[in-house]
Amino acid sequence: MGGFLAEADMDALQDGVNPWLTDPLRWALAALGYTVASVTAVTDSDLSGVETAHTEALLDLAELRTLEAVQTNLTVVDVTAGPLSERRSQLADRINEMVTERRKVYGSRYASLLVAPLSGDAPKLASMAAL
Numbered sequence: 001m002g003g004f005l006a007e008a009d010m011d012a013l014q015d016g017v018n019p020w021l022t023d024p025l026r027w028a029l030a031a032l033g034y035t036v037a038s039v040t041a042v043t044d045s046d047l048s049g050v051e052t053a054h055t056e057a058l059l060d061l062a063e064l065r066t067l068e069a070v071q072t073n074l075t076v077v078d079v080t081a082g083p084l085s086e087r088r089s090q091l092a093d094r095i096n097e098m099v100t101e102r103r104k105v106y107g108s109r110y111a112s113l114l115v116a117p118l119s120g121d122a123p124k125l126a127s128m129a130a131l
Helices: 002-007 019-031 044-048 052-073 089-109
Strands: 079-081 084-086
Touching: 002 052, 002 089, 019 044, 019 052, 052 089
Parallel strands: none
Antiparallel strands: 079 084
């Protein structure tokens, strides 16, 4: 993620923390049904409550949300000067493909852990209860 964050000028640290990673972590925690003390800061105590079985899902979901943040903040454009050209918009296209694919894969892989589906193609889960 570091390269993508740098390309979108989102790699600056504030007090040793990248503020652009706060929302992805908070969102991933919420998607898994966890709460955080603050929406503007995710702390070690927020993360310590995550069950070991949910760690991989948390990291994958945070990655997805980080890619989406980069996607919305990326301002690179194609440049052409005579016979020379630089097609920097290809990065935005590639990130868009990655986001679409990860939403589908993670939505399916972690469907049973998620509070809400990640996409409209999410599997439908049903359960029965005897009365």
